[in-house]
Amino acid sequence: MKYEAVTIKDIAKALGLSTSTVSRALRDSYEISPETKKIVIEYAQQINYRPNPIALSLKEKRSRSIGIIVCEIANSFFSQAINGIESIAYDKGYNVIIAQSHESYEREILNLQYLASRSIDGLLISVSSETENLDHLINLHKRGFPIVFFDRVVENLDTHKVGVDNYKGAYDATSELIKNGHQNIAMLAGSEFLSITKERVAGYHQALTDHKIAFDASQIEYCLHGGMNYQEVENALGSLLANNNKPSAVIASADKLTTNCLRYFKSKDLEVPNDIAMIGFSNLDLTDLLSPSLSVIRQPAYEIGQVAIELLIKQIENKRPTTEFEKIILPPQMIIRESSGAKKAR
């Protein structure tokens, strides 16, 4: 331990100056003569002086660190989004503290308290799938604390929001399956609390309607934990396949849902896409290597992260409180591979 860093005082003492002069010299103040500046800066460099960020935080009442809350970092979408966030944050001198909710409302609140106590300057959050009550976020927001939602945005809170066009993603996916001859298309949806789920369901619904296919509510199964545990997906698919109106294709509306759906079909020896076709939202970068290769709706995760952090930093560094909030919607990308293949005659 005992990792004694060199301070501005050490420099002052060594050079026979006052701390204020040293401080000003290092910050290139006009009040300091060029010669003094030169001496101070050179000496500081020589002994490898680094300003203490903690002392600065205390003085400036900001920590230059921002909090991120996601459900899981071991999820392609989020790890990509975090990469996007970091790429900008580090450039602007912010560091990020990452917390995981593991899709639990309770842990989300705990995380938030924790981050708040670490005095972060702002928050980037994609709410847990259990999150229905928003009081914990509303409280902070009311006190002017900067919050930006990404991906899983919420409705009743006026802040910056960044996500994809979920409606379009689901609409396109559904249309693709219909184009391939499927009439009975089920939806394996995420948590009903999430607006992204609602939007995806709406896109699915509309595509059916536009193609003159009757909408059947029993063709939708919601997974509260977004497919985090396999059991949940197993139950959902079990009841979808037991439907009178047995589906010939499935849309999975989240990363984990997609892979667990495929896993389920494998375990039941259902051949994709012949026995049942599928297409899913996923940001995995090896969906091309799966068996069969997966048709997916991919979200621009990296860009979402970048846009979100930019909005957040802009809000943090704003002198006046922000009143105009932006909602930015990026387009999803559909990649067609084998799993959504045309339904063959049997």
Place this chain on the structure above:
Amino acid sequence: MKYEAVTIKDIAKALGLSTSTVSRALRDSYEISPETKKIVIEYAQQINYRPNPIALSLKEKRSRSIGIIVCEIANSFFSQAINGIESIAYDKGYNVIIAQSHESYEREILNLQYLASRSIDGLLISVSSETENLDHLINLHKRGFPIVFFDRVVENLDTHKVGVDNYKGAYDATSELIKNGHQNIAMLAGSEFLSITKERVAGYHQALTDHKIAFDASQIEYCLHGGMNYQEVENALGSLLANNNKPSAVIASADKLTTNCLRYFKSKDLEVPNDIAMIGFSNLDLTDLLSPSLSVIRQPAYEIGQVAIELLIKQIENKRPTTEFEKIILPPQMIIRESSGAKKAR
């Protein structure tokens, strides 16, 4: 912004006490009368007082945050390890700051400077595959700064180290392929700088020797960036397959290497395991869904993270400088699936 937190001063003023009394009352000092304590504690609770961690850090010269440097968080092994790290760290009141080297030596140094400037109390690092020179770490270590290496440990530095038995993992994998009738087994290895690569190569070598198969150095190709870019893997496999002594099986010694190897075989229309068999180190949890399903050597990533952070915190909280360092080796797990299947007559 103006997110004004309540301080100990506010309490003191409101209650007509001094800040020292309030501080002591909140820390339950014996010097404060029970009545005063009660008043202070109740009022603090009422106005939701939280001690300012930054002020504390400044005073106590510790930030209660630890740094993690890994190559990529979007890598199953590392995201699982980070989960393990967090599970312990948060319990003990530490937060973690994650930085990614993206397998670049240069960025690793930048990250280290950054983390040091954020005055972390300790460091958990899995070095980049480019890292050969260790001066940046040696400097810190000499000054008594707590560092724990995990997974990619280095040799010439006396610190705590946590990893898996790479030798055994590679030995078992090689033996499995030999058992399945393969005599020409190539190795797609990671960076030559990394000790884990050396250990894996050694395990592979020994297994060949033990089975009376001649070792051929041209059957090994090293990938400096550990498979981060596909190009690298493409070149390596290209030259392995162009060998006179053409391999009938390949061992991939890292996560990205494994998946990119499979991707290469697909692109060349090589059927696995009939045209060429493979087994790889991987912590992906959908290797069972790949086509073919992959035989893998899996590392206990979560546990590695947990053990590493425990050692680090122990060292941080030690009064006296640590002199005895531990090296903990956990066992890998071999999961046999289709890709390593017996070689069929053609």
Place this chain on the structure above:
DNA sequence: CTAAAAACCGGGAACGATTGCATAAATAAA
């Protein structure tokens, strides 16, 4: 040659919390 204006630098308070020391009052012992 004097007065005003730059130019340059130091003292010390402040940020929020802890803590050794001093001090006051209250109680106990002599």
Place this chain on the structure above:
DNA sequence: TTTATTTATGCAATCGTTCCCGGTTTTTAG
């Protein structure tokens, strides 16, 4: 009653940095 001891509280320094407020030169203007 006087002295010693305990009890309860306050003062002030400290951590590293910035910045307001002065102060002392030196330069410039009249």
